[in-house]
Amino acid sequence: MKKTLLLSLVMVAGIIVTGCGKQAAAPGETADKAPDKLRIALVMKSLANEFFLTMEQGARAHQAAHADQYVLLADGIKDELDVNRQIQLVEQMMARHVDAIVIAPADSKALVQVCQRAQEAGIIVINIDNKFDDEIMKQRGVHIPFVGPDNRKGARLAGEYLAARLQPGDPVAIIEGVPSAFNGIERRLGFEAAMKEAGMNIVASQVGDWEMDKAHRVVSALITEHPDIKAFLCANDSMALGAVAALRSAGKLQGIPVIGFDAISAAVDLVKKGELLATVTQHADRLAVFGIEAALEVLKTKATPEDMETPVELVTAEALAS
Amino acid sequence: MIQGRQLLRALVNYAGLALVLGLLVTLFALSTDYFFTWTTFRTIANQIPDAVILATGMTFVLIIGGIDLSVGSVLALSGAVLGLAMVRWQLPLPVAVLLCLGTGALCGVLNGLFVIRWQLPAFIVTLGMLEAARGGAYLVTGSKTQYIGAGMDWISRWSLLGLSLPFLVAMITVITGQLVLTYTPFGRSLYAIGGNEEAARLSGIPIGKAKVAVYALCSTLSALAAVIYCSRLTAADPNAGSGYELQAIAAVVIGGTSLMGGRGSVINTLFGVIIIAVLESGLIQMGAQEPVKRLVTGGIIVAAVVIDYYRGKI
Numbered sequence: 085m086k087k088t089l090l091l092s093l094v095m096v097a098g099i100i101v102t103g104c105g106k107q108a109a110a111p112g113e114t115a116d117k118a119p120d121k122l123r124i125a126l127v128m129k130s131l132a133n134e135f136f137l138t139m140e141q142g143a144r145a146h147q148a149a150h151a152d153q154y155v156l157l158a159d160g161i162k163d164e165l166d167v168n169r170q171i172q173l174v175e176q177m178m179a180r181h182v183d184a185i186v187i188a189p190a191d192s193k194a195l196v197q198v199c200q201r202a203q204e205a206g207i208i209v210i211n212i213d214n215k216f217d218d219e220i221m222k223q224r225g226v227h228i229p230f231v232g233p234d235n236r237k238g239a240r241l242a243g244e245y246l247a248a249r250l251q252p253g254d255p256v257a258i259i260e261g262v263p264s265a266f267n268g269i270e271r272r273l274g275f276e277a278a279m280k281e282a283g284m285n286i287v288a289s290q291v292g293d294w295e296m297d298k299a300h301r302v303v304s305a306l307i308t309e310h311p312d313i314k315a316f317l318c319a320n321d322s323m324a325l326g327a328v329a330a331l332r333s334a335g336k337l338q339g340i341p342v343i344g345f346d347a348i349s350a351a352v353d354l355v356k357k358g359e360l361l362a363t364v365t366q367h368a369d370r371l372a373v374f375g376i377e378a379a380l381e382v383l384k385t386k387a388t389p390e391d392m393e394t395p396v397e398l399v400t401a402e403a404l405a406s
Numbered sequence: 407m408i409q410g411r412q413l414l415r416a417l418v419n420y421a422g423l424a425l426v427l428g429l430l431v432t433l434f435a436l437s438t439d440y441f442f443t444w445t446t447f448r449t450i451a452n453q454i455p456d457a458v459i460l461a462t463g464m465t466f467v468l469i470i471g472g473i474d475l476s477v478g479s480v481l482a483l484s485g486a487v488l489g490l491a492m493v494r495w496q497l498p499l500p501v502a503v504l505l506c507l508g509t510g511a512l513c514g515v516l517n518g519l520f521v522i523r524w525q526l527p528a529f530i531v532t533l534g535m536l537e538a539a540r541g542g543a544y545l546v547t548g549s550k551t552q553y554i555g556a557g558m559d560w561i562s563r564w565s566l567l568g569l570s571l572p573f574l575v576a577m578i579t580v581i582t583g584q585l586v587l588t589y590t591p592f593g594r595s596l597y598a599i600g601g602n603e604e605a606a607r608l609s610g611i612p613i614g615k616a617k618v619a620v621y622a623l624c625s626t627l628s629a630l631a632a633v634i635y636c637s638r639l640t641a642a643d644p645n646a647g648s649g650y651e652l653q654a655i656a657a658v659v660i661g662g663t664s665l666m667g668g669r670g671s672v673i674n675t676l677f678g679v680i681i682i683a684v685l686e687s688g689l690i691q692m693g694a695q696e697p698v699k700r701l702v703t704g705g706i707i708v709a710a711v712v713i714d715y716y717r718g719k720i
Contacts, residue, residue, distance in 0.1 A: 133645075134551065297647075304449045311440070322551065325551065353553050
């Protein structure tokens, strides 16, 4: 009873803290009155997601180290699909006359229009994480530079590492992210390319919606239908954790390697233990920073911004041991 | 005489659902290589316990004419507390489980108190809890998946005669739930409340207490489902259970429980959960594409309710 009481107190305290968090964002307001410093807006996707949280924390740390150069106005949306709210966030940032907007768009098409308006208002817009749709940008005659990793390349790296442990012709399965997400599609294509090149047989490719539990159910059903599957390639780590749990309960974890993507902390632990073969890091803590640095560079040199590729690296037990 | 008619109705009820289930199993058995195997059924049996337990709680709530949209979030929050207790505080499993169930119970009591104190629609109160508990889950875990590992693994591995511990727990929950509904004054008062609240009040049923008890029960069962969820995935995931409320409602409604209250059975809900699980597993094994899966699942939900309409006329 005492514990529950304590817990409810913790919850209440938590609510108060988040409430204060809102207030803590207020330095942006005072910053509106300080014309000497550059003001950069970071518009994120879901801050409830570990990946984006790491990105935002990286950006805050960078700002703290470069407090003399710029002020950071960071905000994110409640869940990754709340496109409308993100459009409003960009509009608010425009109204606050920021110098640059660094954005991880929730939708690679729907956000183009508002970002174009920001550009027309003289704001530097840098696209991070999820790349804007080339076709749409061409149609609208706009160019928004993308600073970020090549997801396809990362997936291919992991796929090649996996393939070296398999025999050509081995049946493998891919667990995909949300079907409409650009990075999910890129990762699937990267996995497919690596598997085809090594002569593997992709017997199934199913959607796991980025979720652990969904992937668990999909993998359980797949190992029943294709008992000879030799490996699972998962488009993110949450799904890889679900796959590992499913294989463990089927008693098949030893023989069937799993790879993931994102290098979240729980997945890195599993790589260390040897239960997950590999994952891919795109340096989440640096992703937003790369975008901010690009924005600062453009603001300083007044150059036309170009696309810039940021590094992706394989995370394996050997790499972690060294 | 009345007993005889009740028996007939019960038979018709179960027969209809068993028929749908039988058809699905036959269809998948014919169209895939390995569906009709012991492995498939064992896999499904290991995956449904949390859904069964959630849906049992939801059945109680729907019987009194209420609704609980917060079950998925409460699952995530209580799972997060469980993960925190085990990983960060290094507490023994029984204590962690008690904390987890306590968190669930607390959420449910809050739901119930708000509903009765201000006569608010349960839809709104539990919608609020859906948001708040999800936020709590993110706070508690720092938005990070907590990897629990071997400390909980044994719960889903332990088995008796090939049936896993979570499956046994789920079956005990269903049977107890059904017995309470059919044979206890409390259970029967729930049907009365759902059928006609005013009449129930006039006949002296303590409506407020019963409602709080039902919401507390539903949330505590969500927390129990969280224990099973975390042991299956050996991790506490702050995004766990999003959308489970709708799945649970779908399962309960497929089982013939009325959204208007006053009618329902936990055994039928079990059939509803199994039908959804068989459908999902079968479609994956067929290699169906995602859009097709969703179309078919949606179609079956509506079809089951239409069948229920005719079943009600017998």
